[in-house]
Every structure is written in C-alpha cells, then in structure tokens.
Amino acid sequence: MPVGNIPTDVDLETRPKLRKQERRKHILLELRLRPHVRISELADHFRVSAETVRRDIGKLSDDGLLDRAHGGASAIISGRYPSFNERATDRVNERERIGRLAANLVQPGETLMVDSGATTLQLARFLAFDGTPCTVFTNSFPVAMALGQSDAANVVVCPGDYLSSESAVVGTDAVEFLQRHSVDRCLIGASGLSEGGPSETIRGFAAVKRTMLRQCRMSHLLIDGRKFGREGLAQIGNLSDLTSVVSDQDPTAELAKSLRHSNVEVLVAR
Incomplete structure (x- = not known):
C-alpha cells in the first residue's frame, strides 16, 4: 500500500536526490497545497541538511515567491492590487x-x-x-x-x-x-x-x-x-x-x- 505518493517498497535511501532547481519547484508546489511548510520536514523529504533547505527558502524569498517564517516558509498572502x-x-x-x-x-x-x-x-x-x-x-x-x-x-x-x-x-x-x-x-x-x-x-x-x-x-x-x-x-x-x-x-x-x-x-x- 502506498504512503502518500511514495510506495512502501521504495527505499528512500537509494531514491535519487533532487537537484537545487527541482527542490525549489517542489517547495513552491507544496505551498500551493498548504499554507506553511517546515524546514525539518523538507530536509527529511529531500534528504539534505536543514541549512540547504534554509538557503533554498532564502533564495525563493529573495525572488518574491514565498515568505520566510519561523522554522519554515509560508505562501504569500497579497492584498488587492490592480491587475x-x-x-x-x-x-x-x-x-x-x-x-x-x-x-x-x-x-x-x-x-x-x-x-x-x-x-x-x-x-x-x-x-x-x-x-x-x-x-x-x-x-x-x-x-x-x-x-x-x-x-x-x-x-x-x-x-x-x-x-x-x-x-x-x-x-x-x-x-x-x-x-x-x-x-x-x-x-x-x-x-x-x-x-x-x-x-x-x-x-x-x-x-x-x-x-x-x-x-x-x-x-x-x-x-x-x-x-x-x-x-x-x-x-x-x-x-x-x-x-x-x-x-x-x-x-x-x-x-x-x-x-x-x-x-x-x-x-x-x-
């Protein structure tokens, strides 16, 4: 039986690590599905250090694509601005x-x-x-x-x-x-x-x-x-x-x- 999107017979230790751009796209995708993501959870999922995820979030924040939050990141909540x-x-x-x-x-x-x-x-x-x-x-x-x-x-x-x-x-x-x-x-x-x-x-x-x-x-x-x-x-x-x-x-x-x-x-x- 699968757990989430990952089958139970998949060895997470041998699963290929995502590249930098792939990780960052995945973070943005997660924020479309839920309002907040935690650094610790992302680090475990990507099998990288918390500092690596923190740099990913920092870069995405600098690019204006998310808001940094304590322990993670949040989706941007923007006010009404004319199109x-x-x-x-x-x-x-x-x-x-x-x-x-x-x-x-x-x-x-x-x-x-x-x-x-x-x-x-x-x-x-x-x-x-x-x-x-x-x-x-x-x-x-x-x-x-x-x-x-x-x-x-x-x-x-x-x-x-x-x-x-x-x-x-x-x-x-x-x-x-x-x-x-x-x-x-x-x-x-x-x-x-x-x-x-x-x-x-x-x-x-x-x-x-x-x-x-x-x-x-x-x-x-x-x-x-x-x-x-x-x-x-x-x-x-x-x-x-x-x-x-x-x-x-x-x-x-x-x-x-x-x-x-x-x-x-x-x-x-x-």
Whole structure:
C-alpha cells in the first residue's frame, strides 16, 4: 500500500536526490497545497541538511515567491492590487507622456532591460513607433509584442514562472537569465517611490527589477506621480541605484531633496 505518493517498497535511501532547481519547484508546489511548510520536514523529504533547505527558502524569498517564517516558509498572502489590464487603462495620457520622454533617452543601437508594467508598455510602443534600433530583454509579453511591431528591435523574452494577471514571467529562472547579461540601460516601473527608494507590491517583480538595476550602466525609473511617497511590500533598491526618475509631475519637496542628494536626475513629462 502506498504512503502518500511514495510506495512502501521504495527505499528512500537509494531514491535519487533532487537537484537545487527541482527542490525549489517542489517547495513552491507544496505551498500551493498548504499554507506553511517546515524546514525539518523538507530536509527529511529531500534528504539534505536543514541549512540547504534554509538557503533554498532564502533564495525563493529573495525572488518574491514565498515568505520566510519561523522554522519554515509560508505562501504569500497579497492584498488587492490592480491587475495589469486595469492599470493599462488608467491615466493613459500621463503614461503616454512618460513613455514618450523615456523613449527619447534611448540611443540607437543600445541594449536595454525593460520590465513589466503599464507605463513601460508605453515606452515600448514609442520605441517601436520611432523605429529605434535596440536589443531589449524583457519579462513582459505585452512589452515584447509592442516592440515586435518594429523591425529595428531585437526582442529577447526571459524564461520564468508565468504570472497571468501581469502577462509576465517572474522567479528564479528569470532572475538567473538576466544575471547572465549586461546592458546599457534598464527602464523599470515601481509601485511606489519614497525617500527609502523604489518599492514593489506585485509578487516576484522586486527581484526582477533589482537584477535589472544591477545589470545596467544607466537606470531609469518610469513612475506615475501619484506613487510618490508610497511604499510597496518589497524594496527594489536605494535612490542612489537610479540614474533618473521619469514622471508626469514633480516629486514632493522632501523626496526631491533626497533625489538631489543621491544625484538622481528628475525628468518631468509635461
């Protein structure tokens, strides 16, 4: 008779150990079935040390795919946040102005990383409309499709775990893919921008954005002015990680002072 999914006649000591990526996918699968997993149980199941499982959980937490908890990990419980489609139909004129100005920053022949978002989609549309020659790495299918309208753009889509509400990929595979490339610029969005830096609310996005910031020479944050002063669940980086902020309005006095102190240029799309 089987016990769980493992037959009783299987010798667990001779069963092949799972590789790192397989273990991490299994941890995420477990969290879809129950809200919490314990390190000790996973270590016994995988036949590895508790420290190995702790590193797995740490990496998945850094990628925004689970929450670390005492003795284990928990599934992320996220609040209601507008979907990509909802955001894409909100404040369209403002996003278009931001996207147009940001597209003017890109020089012909540059390599870019562009993340998923309603405002970065407008950037992609203007790059395609202008026929700007560029190579773009993105985790966003809408961004890829918009740029795909231009014969001048070479588009590379990241691998990863598909997030249907955002039409984008996230996770370890996406992050590790981006880490293998270096580009001239990254152009990213965020859920909020405060004196502590840009932050993100959507599960898995912060890790992708952090990686893009590390892999570029110049970094541009495209953000709706209503998000000034807001703080998302996960920190993306510090103000000093940014080359410029592109928005539809001037930041508040305190935020503007912090941006100047961090040598971040503010570009306002009028």
